[in-house]
Amino acid sequence: MDNFFKHYPLVQYGNTVSNTVAVNILAKIAFQKTIQQNFEVFHPYTIQEGDRADTIAYLYYGDSGYDWLVYYSNNIVDPYYDWYMDGNSLNRFITDKYQSLTDARRKIKFFRSNYIADDSMISPTAYNALSANQKRFWTPINGNNNNIIRYERKKEEIIFQTNKTQQLNVSLVGNTSFTADEYVFQQNAGVTVGSATVNFSNSTVCIVSNVIGTLSTTYNLKGGDSAANATVSAVNTLSTSISSDIQSYFEGVSFFDYENELNEKKKNIRLIDLAYVQSIEQEFKSLMSS
DSSP states (O other), X not given: OTTSSTTSOEEEEOSSTTOEEEXXXXXXXXXXXXXXXXXXXXXXXXXOTTOOHHHHHHHHHSOGGGHHHHHHHTTOSOTXXXXXXXXXXXXXXXXXXXXXXXXXXXXXXXXXXOGGGOOOEEOHHHHXXXXXXXXXXXXXXXXXXXXXXXXXXXXXXXXXXXXXEEEEEEEESXXXXXXXXXXXXXEETTEEEEEEEEEEEOSSEEEEEEEEEOOOSSSOEEETXXXXXXXXXXXXXXXXXXXXXXXXXXXXXXXXXXXXXXXHHTTEEEEEOGGGHHHHHHHHHHHHHO
């Protein structure tokens, strides 16, 4: 870590005699452009549990001091949070950001088309029976005579920030109210049948979005954080982003899954070929001193 900033030039700021000296991190921009334009030989590397930039630099370049080169090769600005985190570190990060792992797992960040998990195929007859909205999620597969023999899910990522927004007319049981942005749910015999995130709430109305399952007047609405409890007298849909005929083509992505996906993408990095290290270091020092 000590090597990360050692090649940056220093800059003074302030207008007093005792000006403060700091590292000029903006100097990295020119270096990044130079690498991208002049050095195209990179080798892929998949980070393993316990790998650090300095250990990778030692194994690949024979010198842990080249950890800065590993960072720069992958546009890593923050060595702590831009680097791949192991399971324990990721869980701590999510807990700090979302208060708890449970909260991160049960709250929905957005809805995304689920084509990756759907490898089904349908016949032309089944395709023709679909609604116009549903047909957009399928793409044809042609046979030898260029005739359509079947359809498969279109590999297209579509994201909606919410599927619907609903207003629930409620009567509180007790004095505890629901809180904004909290997870609320309804259960039948201990099984959650409907859940959502609170947008707004008072003693008589609770407006929610990111609805999973079905919210109804049959069961009490309960708060995941506040422990509020209320009967529901009416459920009205205020707006719908994902119509009922295409609900099955989407899945809710939790905050936990979202953070985990971002972290998994950080596993795959690239390393500049060993043959270019000396010339890159010379160019870097030249840029830093200019």
